[in-house]
Amino acid sequence: MKNLLILLLFCTLPLMACQSKKEEPATTAPKSTAGDSALKAPETLAEAVSKDAPMASIEEQSPPTPPLFENFQGEPQLSLFPRAGTYRPADDDSEGLQFWRTYIEHLLRTSGPLKAAEESDNVKFGFRAIKGIDSVGIFSPIAVKPVTRYRVSALLSCDLVEGASAGIGVLEFDKFQWIGEQFSESMVKDYQRGSQPGITLRGKVENQPQSFDFTTGTETGMIHLVFFREGPQDRNPVLIDDIRIEELPAN
Numbered sequence: 290m291k292n293l294l295i296l297l298l299f300c301t302l303p304l305m306a307c308q309s310k311k312e313e314p315a316t317t318a319p320k321s322t323a324g325d326s327a328l329k330a331p332e333t334l335a336e337a338v339s340k341d342a343p344m345a346s347i348e349e350q351s352p353p354t355p356p357l358f359e360n361f362q363g364e365p366q367l368s369l370f371p372r373a374g375t376y377r378p379a380d381d382d383s384e385g386l387q388f389w390r391t392y393i394e395h396l397l398r399t400s401g402p403l404k405a406a407e408e409s410d411n412v413k414f415g416f417r418a419i420k421g422i423d424s425v426g427i428f429s430p431i432a433v434k435p436v437t438r439y440r441v442s443a444l445l446s447c448d449l450v451e452g453a454s455a456g457i458g459v460l461e462f463d464k465f466q467w468i469g470e471q472f473s474e475s476m477v478k479d480y481q482r483g484s485q486p487g488i489t490l491r492g493k494v495e496n497q498p499q500s501f502d503f504t505t506g507t508e509t510g511m512i513h514l515v516f517f518r519e520g521p522q523d524r525n526p527v528l529i530d531d532i533r534i535e536e537l538p539a540n
Contacts, residue, residue, distance in 0.1 A: 350467075352430070352431070352432035352465045353366070353367065353368065353429075353430070353431050353432065354431065354433070355431065355433065355439060355534045355535050355536050356533070356534070356535040356536065357431065357532075357533070357535075358533045359531075359532040359533075360412075360530060360531050360532075361402050361412045361413065361530065362411075362412060367429045367431075367514075367532060368429055368430060368469065369414070369427050369428075369429055370427065370428055370430075370469050370470065370471070371393050371396045371397060371426075371427055371471070372424075372425060372426045372427060372428050372471050372515065372517070373389055373392035373393050373396060373419070373422055373424070373425050374392070374422060375424065375474075376471070376472065376473055376474040376477060377389060377470060377471040377472060377473045378473065379473050379474065379475060380473075392419055392421070392422050395419050396419060396425055399416065399417055399419075400414075400415065400416035400417075400427065401414070401415065402414055403415045403526070403528065411530070412530075413444075413528045413529060413530040414427075414528070414529045414530070415526035415527065415528045415529070416516075416526060416527055417518070417523075417524060417525065417526045417527065418453070418520075418521075418522040418524075420522050423519055423521070424517065424518075424519045425517070425518055426515055426517035426518055427515075427516050428460075428471070428513040428514060428515045428516070429514045430465065430466075430468070430469075430511060430512075430513055431511065431512050431513075431514055431534065432465040432511055433505050433509060433510065433511065433512050434505065434509075434510075434536075435505055435506065435507050435508060435509050436504065436505060436506070437505050437536060437539075438503070438504045438536070438537040438538070438539065438540070439502065439503055439504075439534055439535065439536055439537060440501070440502045440533075440537050441457060441459070441487065441500060441501055441503070441514065441532075442498065442499065442500035442531070442532075442533045442534075443457060443498075443499055443500075443516075443529055443530065443531060443532045443533070444497065444498055444499070444529070444530040444531045445457075445488075445490060445496075445499050445527070445528065445529060446494055446495050446496050446497070446527070446528040447490055447493070447494050447518075447525065447526075447527045447528070448492075448493045448494075448523075448525040449490070449491055449492060449493070449518075449520070449523065450520075450522075450523045451521070452520045452521045453491070453519065453520030453521050453523065454489050454518075454519050454520055455489075455490050455516075455517060455518045455527045456487060456488040456489040456490050456499075456516075457487040457488045457499065457501070457514070457515065457516055457517075458484065458485060458487040458488075458515045458517060459484065459485035459487055459503055459512050459515065460481060460483075460484050460512060460513040461481065461483040461484060461485070461505060461506055461509040461511075461512055462481055462482060462510065462511040462512070463480050463481075463482050463508050463509070463510055463511075464480070464510040465510055465511040466480070466511065482506050482508045483506045483509065485503040487503070487515075488501055496528075496530075502537065514534065516529055
């Protein structure tokens with residue numbers, strides 16, 4: 290199986306290679322190293338822009354725009370970033386940031402591509418709950434058009450304890466920004482323009498197709514496509530595959 294690449298930062302920055310990891314039993318903690326992780330710890334924009342990739346060249350790149358399809362088999366189509374809690378703590382909240390970064394680092398270690406079965410080459414993306422926090426997930430920033438209908442679809446699998454849920458949601462923002470990090474509460478107040486509930490699953494779901502349609506608001510120029518897992522902890526991964534987002538004809 291060839292190495293899989295998940296695009297993590299910006300179009301002009303290097304990709305981080307990651308080996309396909311075999312899915313492990315739910316009772317066994319996943320074995321991975323920083324080099325194997327399919328996600329990369331988020332960087333500030335200043336840290337992400339290297340000496341030979343100036344800000345101007347970053348902002349000139351075309352953002353990811355529907356139609357997009359990601360099956361984790363070839364060249365990556367979606368950027369994936371970790372989420373922990375509702376917001377990233379503010380820069381001046383040193384204690385909150387310390388806890389948040391601990392959760393993010395744990396999510397990085399336990400998330401990534403997984404082989405669906407020993408006899409199969411099919412690869413899915415998996416993440417799981419983290420002790421001490423009741424909401425984790427991944428998100429992908431995507432440029433969209435205002436007042437436009439879109440359809441999101443994906444294959445999802447989960448085996449959740451009572452009181453837990455998983456699914457897909459959409460956060461709407463006013464414009465696309467090259468920020469590969471969860472937004473703080475102040476950034477959400479400045480830039481977020483709405484949200485869409487999407488899909489919520491409970492209990493056991495096995496490789497089930499899920500889809501929903503939504504219409505962007507009049508001020509929406511970017512969405513965060515969010516895959517989430519909330520509620521009491523268990524060790525069973527939420528598995529995602531065949532992610533698709535496409536524009537629909539106007540009614």
